[in-house]
Amino acid sequence: xxxxxxxxxxxxADKVLYKLCKHYALKVPVDFDTERAHVQFxxxxxxxxxxxxxxxxxxxxxAADKLAKIxxxxxxxxxxxxxxxxxxxxxxx
Numbered sequence: 001x002x003x004x005x006x007x008x009x010x011x012x013a014d015k016v017l018y019k020l021c022k023h024y025a026l027k028v029p030v031d032f033d034t035e036r037a038h039v040q041f042x043x044x045x046x047x048x049x050x051x052x053x054x055x056x057x058x059x060x061x062x063a064a065d066k067l068a069k070i071x072x073x074x075x076x077x078x079x080x081x082x083x084x085x086x087x088x089x090x091x092x093x
Contacts, residue, residue, distance in 0.1 A: 002067045003060040006074075006089035010082045013053045019081045020048075044070050057089075 010016055014034055021032040021039070029040040037048040044061030057074060061067040071091045079087035 001060050001062055002064060002093070003058055004067060004071060004091040004093050005056070005058050006071075006091045007054055007056050008078060008082065008087075008089060009054045010084070011053060013050050013055050016078070016081045017048060017050050017055060020077055023077065023081070041070055041073070046070055046074060059091075 017032070017037060018034070021030045021037050024030045024039050028042070031038045032048075035050050037046075039046045039048070043066040044059060046057055046059040049056045055078075059067060059070045059074065061070055071089070075088050078089070079085045
């Protein structure tokens with residue numbers, strides 16, 4: 001299994017996490033509360049942990065192209081939810 005990590009510090013990280021999870025839950029299984037989330041995409045997973053105004057994410061997939069797709073999905077949706085449309089996280093393998 002391949003994995004990557006990234007962090008995002010943003011005002012109202014609790015609200016960003018909530019909105020992100022509610023949005024994803026319309027299409028994929030999501031288990032979440034105010035501090036953490038587990039998103040089960042068809043191609044892999046993303047676990048999110050919130051501490052204060054920081055969201056720490058760990059994404060996993062069984063192939064590099066699937067992992068890259070999850071990272072892209074996270075960048076796009078976090079950008080929308082955090083109202084930073086040009087957001088691109090620094091994913092560390």
